[in-house]
Amino acid sequence: MRRILIAVLAALILVPAAVLGWQMMQHPERAHASKPVADKAAQVERGAYLARVGDCMACHTVRGGQPYAGGRSIATPFGALYAPNITPDATGIGDWSADDFWRAMHNGRGRDGRFLYPAFPYTSYTRVSREDSDAIYAYMRTLAPVRQESREHELRFPYNQRWLLAGWRALYFRPGVFEAQPGQAAEWNRGAYLVQGLGHCVACHSSRNALGATPLHGDLSGGMIPVLNWYAPALTPQGASGLGDWATADLAMLLKTGVSMKSAVYGPMAEVVGRSLQHLSDADAQAMAVYLKSLPQQAAAPATAATVSDVQAQRLLEQGAKLYENHCAECHRADGSGKPPAYPRLAGNHSIAASSVNPIRMVLNGGYPPSTAGNPRPYGMPPYGPMMNDEEVAAVVSYVRSAWGNQGAPVGPGEVSRYRTVPLE
Numbered sequence: 182m183r184r185i186l187i188a189v190l191a192a193l194i195l196v197p198a199a200v201l202g203w204q205m206m207q208h209p210e211r212a213h214a215s216k217p218v219a220d221k222a223a224q225v226e227r228g229a230y231l232a233r234v235g236d237c238m239a240c241h242t243v244r245g246g247q248p249y250a251g252g253r254s255i256a257t258p259f260g261a262l263y264a265p266n267i268t269p270d271a272t273g274i275g276d277w278s279a280d281d282f283w284r285a286m287h288n289g290r291g292r293d294g295r296f297l298y299p300a301f302p303y304t305s306y307t308r309v310s311r312e313d314s315d316a317i318y319a320y321m322r323t324l325a326p327v328r329q330e331s332r333e334h335e336l337r338f339p340y341n342q343r344w345l346l347a348g349w350r351a352l353y354f355r356p357g358v359f360e361a362q363p364g365q366a367a368e369w370n371r372g373a374y375l376v377q378g379l380g381h382c383v384a385c386h387s388s389r390n391a392l393g394a395t396p397l398h399g400d401l402s403g404g405m406i407p408v409l410n411w412y413a414p415a416l417t418p419q420g421a422s423g424l425g426d427w428a429t430a431d432l433a434m435l436l437k438t439g440v441s442m443k444s445a446v447y448g449p450m451a452e453v454v455g456r457s458l459q460h461l462s463d464a465d466a467q468a469m470a471v472y473l474k475s476l477p478q479q480a481a482a483p484a485t486a487a488t489v490s491d492v493q494a495q496r497l498l499e500q501g502a503k504l505y506e507n508h509c510a511e512c513h514r515a516d517g518s519g520k521p522p523a524y525p526r527l528a529g530n531h532s533i534a535a536s537s538v539n540p541i542r543m544v545l546n547g548g549y550p551p552s553t554a555g556n557p558r559p560y561g562m563p564p565y566g567p568m569m570n571d572e573e574v575a576a577v578v579s580y581v582r583s584a585w586g587n588q589g590a591p592v593g594p595g596e597v598s599r600y601r602t603v604p605l606e
Contacts, residue, residue: 234457248325252329375469386403418478454551533587
């Protein structure tokens with residue numbers, strides 16, 4: 182018995198130590214050396230474009246603060262992380278080399294070798310080429326230095342023990358630059374590179390496990406965004422939902438402008454389009470759309486069970502039909518077809534049917550697509566939370582989720598109450 186106990190204790194000590202040692206000794210970034218660049222100005226210009234595509238400013242800039250000076254809180258189920266200063270000041274990345282920057286992008290390790298928390302999406306950025314990483318670094322070196330110490334993270338134990346990331350990385354991270362598929366066109370490969378890498382679409386549009394990890398090869402089948410309490414819909418065909426019936430041109434238009442003939446963006450995605458994707462070149466927006474449209478069909482997400490009785494559901498649907506006629510039909514039309522691109526269609530809208538969260542929050546709080554170059558004055562939806570009680574919101578949402586071919590389950594007042602006081606972001 183004593184020998185067994187000793188063996189168990191030895192395993193509990195040696196296995197984590199071996200994993201930690203193995204992770205510490207891994208330096209895959211060294212296989213990709215920086216190459217000389219003749220046109221530095223062109224490199225910086227390209228880096229500025231790529232930094233926008235990667236939406237670096239969204240995390241590394243506090244609203245109203247200095248660009249890229251860090252400090253923005255990133256809420257997670259494990260506590261708050263604070264994005265660091267990445268301006269070329271000594272308190273930022275002023276002492277970093279291009280190799281240091283590449284190590285962070287490709288291998289998720291800082292200049293001092295410490296493991297970085299994967300709120301920084303290096304699990305996607307690892308696919309970025311060394312050339313593009315160097316371009317982003319060159320651009321960052323041109324920013325105005327801001328003296329601002331990076332704030333310490335506020336994570337609960339044991340998540341504040343950074344060394345435990347060795348185990349997380351062993352399970353959920355595989356460094357590797359994107360490799361073009363020889364059987365695919367250049368446009369498809371460009372789209373795959375952007376979606377899988379800098380775009381880090383999997384960060385929102387895929388489910389996460391209890392440790393906050395997405396699948397190693399994210400399936401983009403949709404999922405809840407932790408803490409923010411928004412549902413990121415599937416970017417793949419899912420039976421009658423997802424992007425299966427979208428035209429490539431509509432998807433490219435949505436990425437660049439925030440609106441299309443099929444739908445409009447809102448919630449966290451409005452910020453992504455406003456700060457990042459609207460700056461895509463037409464060719465890159467088209468390439469991303471082509472790639473997303475090519476993804477294989479996923480199994481439809483299981484339908485959520487109704488939280489109300491059949492009798493209550495029938496009453497809510499009847500009440501919702503009247504409320505929709507009085508408050509919604511003028512813009513979205515009686516048949517739910519909308520007036521796109523100004524007012525999106527609700528009929529066959531998979532983001533409404535897939536989860537009740539988004540329509541509840543939109544009815545409560547309203548919202549606008551972002552103001553973009555392609556849609557500078559977006560039409561918005563007013564908040565109905567102040568004028569409707571929980572049952573009325575539940576009624577209109579239940580009606581919209583079940584009408585015109587939508588197959589969403591009715592929702593109860595309790596679900597509405599849960600999101601009435603949830604912050605908008």
